[in-house]
Amino acid sequence: MIAATPAQDPAQARPRLRLATVWLAGCSGCHMSFLDLDEFLFELAAAVDIVYSPVASDTKIYPEQVDVCLVEGAVANVDNLQLALTLRQRTALVISFGDCAISANVPGLRNLCSAPGRDSARTVLERGYLELADASGQLPFAPGIVPELLPKVLPLHEVIPVDLYLPGCPPSAERIRAAIAPLLVGQRPRIEGSSMLRFG
Amino acid sequence: MSVITLQVDGRDVAVPAGSTLLQAIRAAGLSVPTLCDLEGLEPVGACRLCLVELEGSQRLLPACASEASEGQVIRTDTAQLQGYRRMAVELFFAEGNHVCAFCVANGTCELQDVAVAVGMDHSRFPYQYPQRAVDASHPRFSLDHNRCILCTRCVRVCDQIEGAHVWDVAERGSDCRIVAGLDQHWGEVDACTSCGKCVDVCPTGALYAKEDTTAEKHPHPERAGQLRRAREQRQWTP
Amino acid sequence: MVALPPCERPRLRCCAASGCRSAGAGPLLAALRAAAAAGDISAGASAAPEPLEVRSVGCLRLCGEGPLLAWDGPEGTRLFGGLTPAAAAALVAQVRGVAPIPLAADPALAGHQLDLEQPFFRLQRPLVLEGCGIVDPECIEDALAHGSYAQLRRVLHELSPEQVREQVRRSGLRGRGGGGYPTGLKWDTVALQPPGRRYVVCNADEGDPGAFMDRSVLEGDPHRLLEGMAIAAYAVGADHGYLYVRAEYPLAIERLRLALQQARQQGLLGSSIAGTAFALELEVRVGAGAYVCGEETALLHSIQGQRGIPRTRPPYPAQAGLWGAPTLINNVETLAAVPVILRQGGDWYAAIGSEGSRGTKVFSLSGAIRHTGLVEVPMGTSLRTVVETMGGGDPDGGAVKAVQTGGPSGGCIPAALFDTPVDFESLLALGSMMGSGGMVVMGQGTAMPEVARHFMAFSVNESCGKCVPCRAGTVQLLALLDRFVAQRATAADLEALEALCTMVKATSLCGLGQAAPNPVLSTLRHFRQEYIAALGPGS
Numbered sequence: 001m002i003a004a005t006p007a008q009d010p011a012q013a014r015p016r017l018r019l020a021t022v023w024l025a026g027c028s029g030c031h032m033s034f035l036d037l038d039e040f041l042f043e044l045a046a047a048v049d050i051v052y053s054p055v056a057s058d059t060k061i062y063p064e065q066v067d068v069c070l071v072e073g074a075v076a077n078v079d080n081l082q083l084a085l086t087l088r089q090r091t092a093l094v095i096s097f098g099d100c101a102i103s104a105n106v107p108g109l110r111n112l113c114s115a116p117g118r119d120s121a122r123t124v125l126e127r128g129y130l131e132l133a134d135a136s137g138q139l140p141f142a143p144g145i146v147p148e149l150l151p152k153v154l155p156l157h158e159v160i161p162v163d164l165y166l167p168g169c170p171p172s173a174e175r176i177r178a179a180i181a182p183l184l185v186g187q188r189p190r191i192e193g194s195s196m197l198r199f200g
Numbered sequence: 201m202s203v204i205t206l207q208v209d210g211r212d213v214a215v216p217a218g219s220t221l222l223q224a225i226r227a228a229g230l231s232v233p234t235l236c237d238l239e240g241l242e243p244v245g246a247c248r249l250c251l252v253e254l255e256g257s258q259r260l261l262p263a264c265a266s267e268a269s270e271g272q273v274i275r276t277d278t279a280q281l282q283g284y285r286r287m288a289v290e291l292f293f294a295e296g297n298h299v300c301a302f303c304v305a306n307g308t309c310e311l312q313d314v315a316v317a318v319g320m321d322h323s324r325f326p327y328q329y330p331q332r333a334v335d336a337s338h339p340r341f342s343l344d345h346n347r348c349i350l351c352t353r354c355v356r357v358c359d360q361i362e363g364a365h366v367w368d369v370a371e372r373g374s375d376c377r378i379v380a381g382l383d384q385h386w387g388e389v390d391a392c393t394s395c396g397k398c399v400d401v402c403p404t405g406a407l408y409a410k411e412d413t414t415a416e417k418h419p420h421p422e423r424a425g426q427l428r429r430a431r432e433q434r435q436w437t438p
Numbered sequence: 439m440v441a442l443p444p445c446e447r448p449r450l451r452c453c454a455a456s457g458c459r460s461a462g463a464g465p466l467l468a469a470l471r472a473a474a475a476a477g478d479i480s481a482g483a484s485a486a487p488e489p490l491e492v493r494s495v496g497c498l499r500l501c502g503e504g505p506l507l508a509w510d511g512p513e514g515t516r517l518f519g520g521l522t523p524a525a526a527a528a529l530v531a532q533v534r535g536v537a538p539i540p541l542a543a544d545p546a547l548a549g550h551q552l553d554l555e556q557p558f559f560r561l562q563r564p565l566v567l568e569g570c571g572i573v574d575p576e577c578i579e580d581a582l583a584h585g586s587y588a589q590l591r592r593v594l595h596e597l598s599p600e601q602v603r604e605q606v607r608r609s610g611l612r613g614r615g616g617g618g619y620p621t622g623l624k625w626d627t628v629a630l631q632p633p634g635r636r637y638v639v640c641n642a643d644e645g646d647p648g649a650f651m652d653r654s655v656l657e658g659d660p661h662r663l664l665e666g667m668a669i670a671a672y673a674v675g676a677d678h679g680y681l682y683v684r685a686e687y688p689l690a691i692e693r694l695r696l697a698l699q700q701a702r703q704q705g706l707l708g709s710s711i712a713g714t715a716f717a718l719e720l721e722v723r724v725g726a727g728a729y730v731c732g733e734e735t736a737l738l739h740s741i742q743g744q745r746g747i748p749r750t751r752p753p754y755p756a757q758a759g760l761w762g763a764p765t766l767i768n769n770v771e772t773l774a775a776v777p778v779i780l781r782q783g784g785d786w787y788a789a790i791g792s793e794g795s796r797g798t799k800v801f802s803l804s805g806a807i808r809h810t811g812l813v814e815v816p817m818g819t820s821l822r823t824v825v826e827t828m829g830g831g832d833p834d835g836g837a838v839k840a841v842q843t844g845g846p847s848g849g850c851i852p853a854a855l856f857d858t859p860v861d862f863e864s865l866l867a868l869g870s871m872m873g874s875g876g877m878v879v880m881g882q883g884t885a886m887p888e889v890a891r892h893f894m895a896f897s898v899n900e901s902c903g904k905c906v907p908c909r910a911g912t913v914q915l916l917a918l919l920d921r922f923v924a925q926r927a928t929a930a931d932l933e934a935l936e937a938l939c940t941m942v943k944a945t946s947l948c949g950l951g952q953a954a955p956n957p958v959l960s961t962l963r964h965f966r967q968e969y970i971a972a973l974g975p976g977s
Contacts, residue, residue: 096322104327108327109299111329114329158326169300192319197319246905262750288906294914371903373899373913
């Protein structure tokens with residue numbers, strides 16, 4: 001259940017929902033689809049405060065007391081991991097938003113590149129920066145600037161507890177709207193049937 | 201022809217003797233998810249999605265491979281069965297490399313369909329990322345083992361309908377894989393008639409025509425049943 | 439049994455089955471024969487002794503002390519364990535009574551004599567193993583002299599197939615391969631199928647880790663098995679049969695093939711057996727290393743030359759087995775019990791054992807136990823009697839923690855429940871199973887999540903891959919168990935472990951998959967605190 005509990009009287013003004021969207025290891029397609037909400041974006045803007053989002057907020061630090069967070073992308077590097085842990089602590093309802101968050105999807109394909117004794121991070125870096133480079137090739141190393149890759153790309157729910165899953169690559173704008181609209185009135189959306197649930 | 205009657209989810213249904221439970225379920229206007237079963241092919245009962253409960257029995261029965269009998273009381277959609285089916289579908293997704301986003305069968309995939317049917321919004325089991333190959337040695341078709349769920353429809357259609365027995369299963373357990381000929385490249389197997397029936401019946405994007413790219417596969421699983429019926433009923437004999 | 443009544447002419451029996459062979463029975467046997475022959479010559483004309491018979495026999499039971507040697511003489515039987523070829527001359531001298539010092543003072547032998555009055559031997563009730571350790575398994579004349587094939591001859595001349603089945607029904611014999619299906623009922627089902635060809639199959643694909651009962655019968659008394667199988671074939675109307683033996687049993691295969699050849703030469707197999715119209719051809723089929731081929735439908739596929747994978751039942755093999763014909767499949771121990779049932783009568787057999795589980799059962803004891811080896815006891819004997827009284831408990835004097843029965847399909851029973859009688863129903867009620875008879879005893883140092891993981895790894899390797907719960911479910915179960923062994927599991931992992939075990943058990947196609955979660959479920963049931971203790975910090 002989300003933190004903003006529905007008021008007893010539907011007519012009574014409820015506090016504005018504090019909504020965040022997060023972009024981890026993904027192509028941003030889910031966010032593009034979010035922007036495809038078109039005119040519903042106006043309704044949304046009227047009903048919620050977007051407190052953190054790569055497409056609708058300039059805030060750089062994930063805020064406290066977030067009601068709902070849509071998380072796009074898999075967990076592939078230490079920054080992704082840190083942000084996931086932070087947002088879980090500060091958010092009432094976490095939604096895995098799209099196939100990458102749910103299954104690691106395309107970013108997770110690097111997990112296929114592991115070999116005995118060498119995790120996939122090492123394998124893909126060596127492939128990309130040494131084997132395919134000219135003589136000046138070197139592994140990227142910039143502590144604090146370039147986040148280190150995790151040994152394995154993970155779906156969000158293998159890192160933090162997730163409350164709701166919204167599949168799709170990307171989820172269509174209709175599907176996103178059908179998921180968000182009930183939240184605005186304090187209800188949990190039903191993610192079932194082909195229109196809401198299909199992967200891909 | 202003798203007829204037997206049984207009850208499926210509270211509905212009385214009459215079917216010809218010798219019918220399977222799956223046929224009885226469908227005759228009652230109901231459905232259970234299936235993957236390995238296909239009309240026209242001998243059932244193998246491997247995917248376990250069509251398991252149903254039989255009143256008075258502890259054991260679950262694969263509807264596709266169990267003969268219906270008089271007076272049975274069958275339940276197809278209990279909470280227990282729903283739970284098992286969802287786990288089975290999660291196991292399918294986690295054991296292979298299924299990435300719907302760029303799959304040739306995206307939109308027409310039966311695995312994708314059953315995931316919707318069982319309400320699978322994510323897999324609770326970690327993906328295994330097995331190392332699997334793609335065999336593109338055939339001039340017209342490809343086999344992507346990453347998407348194979350080992351339903352053996354291709355094995356059966358080639359053996360039972362086409363009569364070529366190009367396909368079989370090698371190895372065991374999680375190492376199982378479909379092999380062509382004597383574990384050869386598909387394109388080198390002389391027995392293959394390039395009829396394409398295996399591609400028609402493949403429930404996922406494992407077998408596909410080379411000209412098809414993402415979401416362009418047009419499977420024809422109905423053809424196995426059509427061919428078998430035509431032969432058995434001699435529909436094309438003047 | 440191992441101890442025989444006193445006999446005038448001394449004789450040596452040396453176990454030459456796999457266990458004792460690996461402990462050096464081959465060189466010992468050669469040294470004994472050489473010493474016996476040398477003794478014959480050196481004694482010269484002055485006191486020409488009778489030739490000393492050195493017989494190679496099957497299992498003498500106390501495998502952990504091998505190589506085992508029995509010396510039969512006027513004072514009864516003495517048993518020695520762990521003798522080396524160097525001691526052969528001293529022993530032969532003792533047997534011939536020409537040793538310079540008494541047996542008890544002989545440094546080469548003194549520490550090697552084993553007590554035949556100890557419970558391990560005294561409490562055994564050999565029926566299936568009646569001839570094992572006594573007859574020479576490579577000599578049909580010896581087997582015939584000990585009564586082999588007598589019941590086959592009698593049955594063929596005196597009893598109808600229905601009368602044979604009647605005795606088996608009355609005996610209450612149940613399948614010894616693990617399932618415990620009533621043997622008489624199975625025979626009836628095959629016999630009463632519509633007229634046509636029938637097959638009889640002996641399942642000798644003994645694959646449970648820690649199980650070597652069937653191997654001992656195959657290596658120690660193969661003619662008893664062939665006789666039981668021929669009687670079974672007569673009773674169900676089969677004229678063709680197969681012995682499906684795992685490739686890992688080369689000695690058993692060799693002896694079985696020799697026994698078949700000898701039986702044919704004696705007119706006990708082939709056409710017009712024992713001068714009657716009954717004909718039977720038996721063939722050995724060697725497995726290719728798949729545990730699942732012990733499952734009857736997979737075994738049938740393998741005999742037919744197909745991939746060894748199970749299929750949905752019904753139809754049961756008794757209705758449609760090999761090449762679609764009604765097929766009787768019984769385990770080695772089941773068939774080897776048949777001659778004694780016919781000899782003594784079904785009622786006599788049924789008087790042994792307990793209600794619902796009649797007769798005797800052979801168990802192989804191994805693991806953290808003082809006396810490792812083979813025991814045959816009446817059904818219903820308590821686990822405590824088998825493990826502690828007969829097996830002698832923990833070799834280091836500590837307390838036994840648990841016993842694993844039924845292999846990867848069975849479960850662990852804690853020492854607190856050792857008063858449970860060993861029968862089909864009691865073991866099932868504890869979340870384990872009789873299985874084929876392997877008992878692996880575990881000491882206090884054994885961690886149960888590791889035991890469960892060990893067996894799950896076995897099931898992962900041996901899954902045929904046909905159905906998804908077994909093929910992929912066992913892989914996920916193994917990964918979950920890894921987390922418990924590494925002490926970094928969560929409460930959610932425990933929940934997932936139990937849910938997946940339940941699913942794999944309920945939905946797998948064959949017995950292998952259905953039973954694969956048993957080692958987890960039984961250890962969760964009896965040793966749950968060890969799983970709780972393995973939860974990582976913060977859970």
